[in-house]
Amino acid sequence: MATASSSLTTSSMFTFPPTYSFPPFFSPQPNAQTRSAQLSKWSSLVQSYCRHHRIFKLLLSDALESPLFHNSKLKRRLSAHDAKAVVDYMTSKEGDNRAEWIGPATEKASAWIWWRRPEEWAGVLEAWVDGTGQKGTVLTLYELVEGEATESQEFHGMDMEVLRKSLGTLVKKGKAQVFGGEGQEGVKFF
Numbered sequence: 001m002a003t004a005s006s007s008l009t010t011s012s013m014f015t016f017p018p019t020y021s022f023p024p025f026f027s028p029q030p031n032a033q034t035r036s037a038q039l040s041k042w043s044s045l046v047q048s049y050c051r052h053h054r055i056f057k058l059l060l061s062d063a064l065e066s067p068l069f070h071n072s073k074l075k076r077r078l079s080a081h082d083a084k085a086v087v088d089y090m091t092s093k094e095g096d097n098r099a100e101w102i103g104p105a106t107e108k109a110s111a112w113i114w115w116r117r118p119e120e121w122a123g124v125l126e127a128w129v130d131g132t133g134q135k136g137t138v139l140t141l142y143e144l145v146e147g148e149a150t151e152s153q154e155f156h157g158m159d160m161e162v163l164r165k166s167l168g169t170l171v172k173k174g175k176a177q178v179f180g181g182e183g184q185e186g187v188k189f190f
Contacts, residue, residue, distance in 0.1 A: 058110060090113070
């Protein structure tokens with residue numbers, strides 16, 4: 001699994017949207033309606049970028065130095081304050097709850113980026129289990145995200161904490177049971 005810091009430093013063929021080349025995109029817009037549209041575009045960009053690079057946990061300090069928040073061609077970048085405002089927007093209902101701050105609310109140093117929310121990942125996992133006839137089978141969490149059987153799946157390489165959150169959704173619905181200790185966890189799907 002690629003780490004956030006190693007993935008953030010290369011653009012590896014990621015195609016930025018046209019707004020990324022527009023200098024005002026990097027400055028907070030004073031008009032409320034324009035600002036809302038700007039934050040929505042930033043949210044889409046962050047989600048697309050993280051999805052492309054398979055980033056589940058975004059470390060703001062790394063992101064500020066990456067192409068995500070720093071357009072070196074334009075010599076423009078988001079400030080730490082503005083990047084936090086983007087993620088704050090993403091954590092809101094208006095931002096479709098596409099992010100979640102990790103750690104103390106006052107810190108805001110890293111966040112989960114939900115290019116797929118845990119309940120959406122749960123659906124993907126459930127579809128794979130159904131499609132491969134794995135219901136009733138015990139799988140380790142490691143097998144699910146690192147096993148050969150899942151190499152072609154979008155969830156392959158998923159952050160273990162995101163996997164646990166996603167499986168928690170299935171447990172609440174009575175569709176899975178997670179057992180064992182950390183590092184030795186297994187899951188059975190119903």
